[in-house]
Amino acid sequence: MRSEPISGVPVARSSHWGRWLAGGGALLVFGWLATLVVANPRLDWSQVGHYLFDQEILSGIAVTVEISVLATVIGLGLGVLLAVMRLAHSPVLRWLATLYIGFFRGTPLLVQLIFWYNLAFLFPSLVLKVPFTDIGLRWDTNQVMTGFTSAMLGLGLNLAAYFAETVRAGIQAVDRGQTEAAYALGMTPAKRMRIIVLPQALRIIIPPTGNEFISMLKTTSLVYVVAGHDLMTNASQIYKANNLIMELLIVASLWYMVMTAVATFLQSRLEQRFGSDAVRLVRPGGLAARILPRRTVTA
Structure with missing residues (x-):
């Protein structure tokens, strides 16, 4: 110029x-x-292309996505509950939530996965019955705690500890005037949290939640220690049979990158719809308009 x-x-x-x-x-x-x-010259790219769409690899991708989604649902649901407990007036609830968060954030995830997979050493049978009676159901722990179940439970419970802090920060970021207005309208604490606080905290919670989900996609590679039939587990089983270690690791890495890219795109779309750079407009008739990006709002 x-x-x-x-x-x-x-x-x-x-x-x-x-x-x-x-x-x-x-x-x-x-x-x-x-x-x-x-x-x-020691890297055979033709084998990378051959195994890129192998049936075992594709089935492992499906299991990886399934574990990630289910673990995120479990973690987010339990995380919201723990966040509410952390902010409760009851010291017992606060103490229990703090203990849970401290334990699962303070111990390695790999140790937790191995613990759940070997739960049968402590409890050979899982029993659900009416207290002080023999009425109930019994399951063999080894049949219940499979690699998939152990991975889903271990990742979900661990993720809940991190989600709890994210949700708590989002709740505390909501203006106190909103809470006071809800009390003035006679809302119960549960209704206030469900209708007033959590929807407003959502715009703060979504970005870190998306980041945790993306991290979860890659963290599922630890599931191979409990034979969860995820992408990394299936890839390791293949290279143990044919000794194409580097080729199969490249295949797994390429698919992890693809899944991460898709999850990042979905996160960006979700943030545009509900994120912190969106505002809710109200039409003259009093009806709430759809959430639009802040840059489209004109004076």
């Missing part, structure tokens, strides 16, 4: 040679590292 004179004095554009040199150097290093991997 040509520099235009200001008050008769020409404006000279800075050359920024240092930026160009730093960028060129970074590109050279990145290209060199990429060439070492891509052009490596």
Whole structure:
């Protein structure tokens, strides 16, 4: 772009040679590292293409998505409950919620997954019955706590501890005047939380919740220790049989990147619809308009 004179004095554009040199150097290093991997003669890219759409890999992707969705649902539902308990007036509820969050955030997720998978060592049978009677149901723990169930339960319970803090922060960010107005209208605490507070906290909760779900997609790779038949488990079973370790790891990485990209796109769409950069308009007739991005609002 040509520099235009200001008050008769020409404006000279800075050359920024240092930026160009730093960028060129970074590109050279990145290209060199990429060439070492891509052009490596010990890496068979034809096998990568062969296993990219293998039936075992595709079934592992389906299990990975299923575990991630179910664990997120469990974690979000329990996280909301824990957040409400943390903010409750009862010291017992606050203490129990704090203990739960501290335990699941303080112990490694891998240890938790192995614990749930081997729960039969402590409880050979799971019993659900009426207290002080023999009326109830009994299940064999080994049949209930499969790799899939252990993964879903372990990831969900662990995620609840993190969701609880996210939801608590969103609830506390709601203006206190909203709460006082709800009390003035005679709302019960439960109704106030359900109708007034949580919908407004949603715009703050959604972005970190989406990030946790994306992280969950990749964290499911730990499920291979309990044979959960997810993407990483199936990939490891294949490369243990044919010794194509690097090729199968590349296949798994490519699919994790695809799933992450899809989840990121959905998160961005959700944030546009309900996120913090959206406002609720009210038409002159008093009916609430749909949520629109803030940049579309005009004075």
